[in-house]
Amino acid sequence: MSYGAHDDQTTALALAARAGDVRAAEAFVAATQRDVIRFLAHLAGPADAEDLAQETFLRAMRALPGYEGRSSARTWLLSIARHTAIDHLRALTRRPRTADLSDWAATADAARTAQGPRFDEQVLINRLISQLDPDRREAFVATQVLGLSYLEAAEVVGCPVGTIRSRVSRAREDLAAALAADNAPHRHLRAV
Structure with a gap:
């Protein structure tokens, strides 16, 4: 199954990373990082997007040995990002959240x-x-x-x-x- 040139390349990188290619793993992260952060910013909020992206990539690297390429690597990764956001939002409902003044100040300055x-x-x-x-x-x-x-x-x-x-x-x-x-x-x- 063909997913499109960009998705085919990303999937090839994921499969190479699964086989132990460290450069392919780095290229896979670089190729998908922007979409993962954008997706997470909309699901969980921009303040948490980068931290959740890191968690997403950690989960993805742990799950990579089981990735078989039946769907595009981008789709597979965004599914992991979605679950990461859901877990994060569930955790927030269990504990009170405080405002982060430094984030507020940076946003106001921007x-x-x-x-x-x-x-x-x-x-x-x-x-x-x-x-x-x-x-x-x-x-x-x-x-x-x-x-x-x-x-x-x-x-x-x-x-x-x-x-x-x-x-x-x-x-x-x-x-x-x-x-x-x-x-x-x-x-x-x-x-x-």
């Missing part, structure tokens, strides 16, 4: 130094995506942000393709409604 509407639009989009129902959010991020096919997203999430299609469709509807509601006060102010 917001002050960012320029132009592109930053504002990205902040709005990320906020709206973060407010989606978790099932819809993970299906939307997997397909629309990371570019996985519906079949690949179904493998990552562990549900039928039709369910992914439905969740993405509903997420789009939710985002459109939220965007319209968010823009309504701004339209009123412009008319005045």
Whole structure:
């Protein structure tokens, strides 16, 4: 089965890493790290994404001997990332969370130094995506942000393709409604 040139290369790297090729393991991490962090940022929050990505890669390297290449390595890895995020979120519900002042300060500084509407639009989009129902959010991020096919997203999430299609469709509807509601006060102010 062919997954696409990039996924085929990533899968080849994973299989070579499974056979003990250290450089292939490093290249596999480098090739997939960005998608894993982006996926985790949307599932568990940007503040925890890098730590969860490290945990994902640790889990993946431990599980690599059992990887047989039946699905693309990217799909397999994002499935591990999803489980890592779920475990993290479950752990958070068991203990109270405190605000991290240094993260807040860095975010505020970054917001002050960012320029132009592109930053504002990205902040709005990320906020709206973060407010989606978790099932819809993970299906939307997997397909629309990371570019996985519906079949690949179904493998990552562990549900039928039709369910992914439905969740993405509903997420789009939710985002459109939220965007319209968010823009309504701004339209009123412009008319005045």
